[in-house]
Amino acid sequence: KNxxxxxxxxxxxQEGEFITINCSYSVGISALHWLQQHPGGGxxxxxxxxxxxxxxxxLIATINIQEKHxxxxxxxxxxxxxxxYICAVSPGSNYQLIWGAGTKLIIKP
Amino acid sequence: EAGVAQSPRYKIIEKRQSVAFWCNPISGHATLxxxxxxxxxxxxxxxxxxxxGVVDDSQLPKDRFSAERLKGVDSTLKIQPAKxxxxxxxxxxxxxxxxxxxxxxxxxxxxxxx
Numbered sequence: 001k002n003x004x005x006x007x008x009x010x011x012x013x014q015e016g017e018f019i020t021i022n023c024s025y026s027v028g029i030s031a032l033h034w035l036q037q038h039p040g041g042g043x044x045x046x047x048x049x050x051x052x053x054x055x056x057x058x059l060i061a062t063i064n065i066q067e068k069h070x071x072x073x074x075x076x077x078x079x080x081x082x083x084x085y086i087c088a089v090s091p092g093s094n095y096q097l098i099w100g101a102g103t104k105l106i107i108k109p
Numbered sequence: 110e111a112g113v114a115q116s117p118r119y120k121i122i123e124k125r126q127s128v129a130f131w132c133n134p135i136s137g138h139a140t141l142x143x144x145x146x147x148x149x150x151x152x153x154x155x156x157x158x159x160x161x162g163v164v165d166d167s168q169l170p171k172d173r174f175s176a177e178r179l180k181g182v183d184s185t186l187k188i189q190p191a192k193x194x195x196x197x198x199x200x201x202x203x204x205x206x207x208x209x210x211x212x213x214x215x216x217x218x219x220x221x222x223x
Contacts, residue, residue, distance in 0.1 A: 031211075033211070035214075040219065042115075042200060042214050042215055042216035042217040043152070043200060043202075043214040044214065045211055045213060045214065086151065088151075090210075096154055096157075096165065097212070100151065101151060102151060
């Protein structure tokens with residue numbers, strides 16, 4: 001079993017829909033990261049959080065430390081949001097990130 | 110604030126040839142990472158530097174890969190000789206903190222070995 005599990009693996013939605021991507025982890029962490037990767041492109045850090053909720057534009061990230069679960073939400077989705085969204089955790093014991101497998105999101109116009 | 114810079118963006122070489130990638134981290138970031146991302150997989154950490162010292166290179170194939178970070182700023186990653194399975198995107202990232210800090214990624218170098 002992977003230490004970081006994301007769901008769904010693939011998601012296709014229509015423009016304007018509310019999107020939720022989930023991340024569950026099984027290790028103790030100091031922080032959880034949500035990152036975005038466009039096809040052929042580099043990775044962009046969206047959020048780093050250790051508790052509660054963060055919002056940036058149409059993106060919202062939440063984390064429940066007790067349940068070891070985080071969600072990334074996109075409101076009013078747009079085709080330019082199409083990308084792979086990756087959840088990664090910083091374990092409390094060391095410095096390496098543990099990466100989820102990513103969720104490939106396609107938003108159709 | 111300038112982001113993490115990488116060059117080249119794309120490189121095509123034949124197997125057994127050599128290649129080098131360059132990374133310039135965000136100013137003031139002490140920690141620098143090199144990742145290898147094979148198509149369809151998550152990034153794999155190759156090496157982590159703290160200033161000009163190596164923190165972790167346990168997953169670096171040392172028979173063919175080498176990396177250095179002279180003066181604790183820029184870094185180069187070299188592959189010599191390249192194999193077909195080295196085809197991947199090589200990502201450089203930097204962070205202020207060694208542990209748990211937010212990592213800022215460069216655009217990556219896409220390497221194709223033929």
